[in-house]
Amino acid sequence: MIDNPYVPLLFFMTLGLLFAAGSVGAGQLIGPKKANAAKAMPYECGLQPSPKAEEGGRVPIKYYLTAMLFIIFDVESLFLFPFAVAFNQLGLFALVEMVLFVITVFVAYAYVWRRGGLNWD
């Protein structure tokens, strides 16, 4: 475990966590506590909050579309990372195969573009 490269990372993360949690905790301890009803209501520029704010509201469907497209392209770039790192040993076959893979993804991308999936409206 001594030469595990993730151990210093763990130290660093712990430092960050202690700092963040500690400051937030300190803020909660040190700061004044004068609660009133107006502070507990959601902020809507001084207007009365609309009732649908209670359960958080429904998520419009275009966010789901963006998330799905993100997954597809992120997985594509996941495949590109090991290809790039091992490129020297792989040879022409891998280059051609990766080009075919990217072309396949481009076909799907063209379809999504033409259908308006990339329009944010």
Place this chain on the structure above:
Amino acid sequence: MSTLLTLAPEFASVVALPAADVPPSVPRADFSDTPIWLSAVKALLLFVFLLLNTLVVIWFERRVIGRMQNRPGPNRAGPFGLMQTLFDGLKSLFKEDVKPAAADAFLFTLAPILFATMAFVSFAIIPLGGTVNLFGHQTPLQLTDLSVAALLVLAVAGVAAYGVILAGWSSGSTYPLLGGLRSTAQVISYEIAMGLALVAVFLYSGSMSTSQIVEAQRNLWYIVPAFISFVVYVITMVGETNRIPFDLAEGEGELVAGYHTEYSGFRFAMYYLGEYINMFTVSALATTMFLGGWHAPLPFNLIGDGYFDSGWWGLLWFTIKMWLFMFFFVWLRGTLPRTRYDQFMAFGWKLLIPGTLLWVMAVAFIRGAQLGFLGDSSIAIAGREIPIATLIVIGVLLVAVLVVLWLWETKMTEREEAAAKAADVPEEIDPYAGGYPVPPLPGQRLREPSTYPALPRAGATATVVDTPTVENKEA
């Protein structure tokens, strides 16, 4: 391979694998002489370095933007206003911690802590300098290194997005929710382009370990062969950190303060802090990937057999390069207006992603040609051996770029002509053509209608514009 090495020496390091003693997949930085307590000390030192930089950058930004806007910026708290940040931080510590009643208490507190912690983590793998002597041990000026270090940074950026979306949802109110969703959609859209831009760098360096990438840039910084990657990376790094011109998530006046509307006191300060540390992280990553990391710029690394290109001097060069990016961030904020959200998303999805993918394919072909996958023959030009395959690939790419530019140019002129024609004012119009009477434009004549049509009754709808019909949708 030997024929390729007779290329100009600066290209040799781009082409050839790094020295055979350390294969590229393994980090080059040597941590064998670094005991655990020294790692802990280095972690503390790095943490302090980051916090100090953050203190200075907040002051720096406010001063520089002030001067760009012809005003002094903070100059009252301490000499030249240097203590401003510290006092602001302390002030927020003493503010009341307001939590709305509708908020989910655990997530409401967890989100800023998560965001701030994840912002710090990425800095652990950035190489800040060469190998130095710390407390009697030879250790690189880098906290740790992994064979997938660059991937770690991308992964942690993804986890930081959780901090945003959780803040938006757990506030229990509409504006933060929408702000959080929009911010997350923005971050993930540009994260793809960022990852793809870095793939070109990995193609050149053959490794994802930051120390190997820095070492591979000893003779030629990657900003030269991977220039388009650099441009794309700079654009996406501004998008990832929610900075102007892409700060749509917290666009004041649009969504109040976006996902951190309901946050006050030090919880808000965590988001503020996290944003600046994110800026440092992406700048540090840009420095490492494209500007040669801690290596000295050209005149200095030739002096004294590389004296300025090793050890503690690396920290100086690294800090200078990182602060160049920070100044660039601040400059953008002082100069540019904010983009519109749909323009921003269209730019990311329709231009950056396919463009970067095509660029990665082009780099793959160029590398393939250099490595001899496409044949080994080469010709001599101006005393250097250049593989024919490289020339052919570069030629094909140039032709492709020219064709695309020509097509785009044609479409632009067509569009302009159509707009000019549409803007033409006809000489004579029928005033009741649209159903409502319209006055004539300057220079127009009105044609007298034969019968006056009945005007629509008040309250009757002519065409319903709200109902979506397929005519205004894409094919």
Place this chain on the structure above:
Amino acid sequence: MNQEFTMVEINYWAIAPLLVVVAGALIGVLVEAFVARASRHNVQLGVGLVTYLAALVVLLAKSRTEHGLTMGGSVVIDGPSVFLMAVILCFALLSLLVMAERFGGPAADAFTPMGAATPGSDLERSAESAGWGTTEAVPLMMISVVGMMLFVSSGDLLTMFVALEVLSLPLYVLTGLARRRRLLSQEAALKYFLLGSFSSAFFLFGAALLYGYAGSVDIARIALAIGAASPVLDGLLLPGVALVLIGLLFKVGAVPFHAWTPDAYQGAPTPVTGFMAAATKIAAFGAILRLAYVGLSGNRWDWEPALIAIAALTMVIGAVMTVTQTDVKRLLAYSSIAHAGFILVAVMSFDVTGVSGAMFYLVCYGFTTIAAFALVTLVRHEGSEATDLSQWAGLGRRSPVVAGAFAICLLAFAGIPLTSGFTAKFAAFAPAISHGGAAGAWLVVIGVLASAVTAYVYFRIIVTMFFEEGAGDVVAITPSTLTTIAIAIGLVLTILLGVLPGPVLEAATQSAQFLR
């Protein structure tokens, strides 16, 4: 880390049919993106027909002789895989002809004009009046066919899983795209998707356990490991086998895992139901046969009793549930469950004649099913399909051709001699009797009894069609040439395989040997 990269051997002629269909699917997607709406239907139909015919030609001309392992052992081309791939392509071709039926309208009649529009909204209405259609069905079907072809030729469990997902996901989407009764269709798609995802998860979990047991996902190596029978990891074997088989039995609709079948078959557009009923069964049974005979045959004494019980239950429940059905598509769904049970009887015989019997049964059943569902699309009441059995009363008088053709299909399902159903049942039950032992004999007895029950149901339908008076408003509309060709081919083969089963049976017998 820095070892030399050794490339696997790839026999391109062996996988050429797969590559052809993949290329066709990609071209289909590009057509969707770039071709104008007016001509999209015809272009897609052309692309689909050309792709399937080209793949079939390549398969029969070149790949038939290229037996062996390829792609590092992931893909196995042997007798059964070639035979089943050819059959899948034929069924895909026929289903495409039925799917593309427009009945004179602007777009394919079976599919909704705009899948993304909420049912009953203005958007849907305006899409309908603009003549839109879901021509994406063609490339979706091609992707599913690729998955099916890979499923029957997979050499290891991971390839099998990838193929399972590739074949299932387009089917989930296709199930939700019906033109009429859209809510029912979307509900069917959701049910199919949820249950299908669960079964895929079971399959994957079982594959992981088998990997733990054998140290490899390769089917041949798993067989070796089972043969070596080390007692150390024994606890992983039986659960792994059980979970993998559960995932596959779901796809064929075997009995505890059949709940999705009636709902999905009823809600899906009818041509898609025909395709699902015919082709998915082939793919899934191809995988079951490969696992049962090659991969897991070593410890078959352990899981054979469970599978025999499942086969018996499937036949019984499938047959019994058909009795109470009032909807013709649900009835055909339960009857397909019963047929899956009959095929499982053939699988349980563990002899090479069992493989050929199962494959022959799949061929006969598939042609009849596609024809039957194509005929169901024709019977309409005021433009929408009349699937309730009471509405079929008196059809014999009004449209004798359609009713007669449907009667032939039902007789084939029942297993009446001179139809393919009889020869198929004979080919499936004979191995069970000769090689299946006592359990095989019992299964055949149950099978015959179940057939009798289903025969009663089918005869009742025939009586309803020909000998009852019906309301005059249910008519059988006339299809275009394409559907007529599909129905004709299905019916001709139904009769032909009943009278002259020789050639196809011979082909099945010759292709029944698995590559080990």
